[in-house]
Amino acid sequence: MTLTIDHLTKKFQSFTAVNDLQFTAEKGEIFGLIGQNGAGKTTTFRMILNLLTPTTGLIKWDDKPVHALDRDRIGYLPEERGLYPKMPVEEQLLFFGKLRGKSTRELKTDIQYWLDRFELTDKRKSLTETLSKGNQQKVQLIASLIHKPRLLILDEPFSGLDPVNASLLKDAILELKQHGTAIIFSSHRMDHVEELCDHICLLKHGTSLFSGAIVNLKRQYGKINLTLRGNFTEEDLSKLPGVVSVSKEKEMYRLLLGREEDAQPIFKTVTKNGFIERFSLDYLSLEELFKRKVAGDHV
CATH class of the missing domain: 3.30.70 (Alpha-Beta Plaits)
Known part of the structure; x- marks a missing residue:
């Protein structure tokens, strides 16, 4: 399964947010989309998610238009949290999983696995608003992957995480990669990008400055x-x-x-x-x- 971004452009009246963007992300690959604030990353994510319509260009998944991809097969961790503050953690994860077509029985097993994995088992009945920023981020991540997506978009996933929790998250991302999930990853932390990503696309003002393997970018400078x-x-x-x-x-x-x-x-x-x-x-x-x-x- 391959995500293909083919000459993608998005204009808002006279402003071009994304300009003729091209890249591919393969099954079992972590692809880094990096750039400064305002570079066009979020706009690109929203087009992949079919929340924005491209001005020109195509987005394809497995050679089919991305809008034909079952929404339940995409996971998205936004930079801004989208959790319900008054809802307990376990109840919240069940809610998001059911929205993606999963049964309560299936979700119970998977929720237990991820709560254990992220050291949140003792927080399962806690209201989300009572959690630390880092624990809220971990709950948000679980919500984005609890339905086992084939394509996962992670926007600043390490925000608010201390080194120990960041390490837990890295291990989880690598596990998803090994299971064949195609992952689009964006972060301002270049050390995380360099450690996790196979290929990257570097954006500036909506235009790609480089797209390819990180080692090939390094070789340009020697x-x-x-x-x-x-x-x-x-x-x-x-x-x-x-x-x-x-x-x-x-x-x-x-x-x-x-x-x-x-x-x-x-x-x-x-x-x-x-x-x-x-x-x-x-x-x-x-x-x-x-x-x-x-x-x-x-x-």
Whole structure:
């Protein structure tokens, strides 16, 4: 099963929110749709959910128009919570599951599984409004997947979660991936995107700046992130040919290079007196690449 976004455009009078967008998300894949606020992510989600009609272009699921996809096969975790504050957690999950066509008997088993998984069993009778922000987010996530969707859209799923709960959520997302769910994932946390996503589409003002495997984006810039540890000074390192900038991070120096090829002569220079404690060359992080792309840095 594949979600195909084919030359998708959405205009609101003279404003273009999404401009000629193209990407695919496969069964068992986590696809990252990333961009700054106002980049067009939510508009794209709403078109996939058939809540907005595209101006031009097609959205297809398994080569069929997305509006033909059974609504009960899509899950959506919105950035803004949509829970009923006065309703107990278990009752709320039963309500949302029944809306998606599931029976009470089937839901009881699945609710118990996810409450245990997210360490919410003791909150099952609690009113939603009494829960912490993080626990509300976990309930919202369970509501979005309790009906076992084939396509799951997650918009800022880690909002309000501490590191322990974020780890629980990551494990759950990876489990859904292994079971064949196609997942569209959006987050401002580039470390989460880099850790979870197979492919990404980077949006700016509704236009795709890059779409494809994260490693292919990294390769555009090459391995220009050099980490050194040894008996150096920032001043000496900054004078080396090919070094764009130097920063000290605890006991190590981080050098940004102009080109990957600059690393070899630097290695010869810093090791001319023998052993050094560390010389590590790597790609830029996704967060650094995101900033470069949004700023208009073209390779």
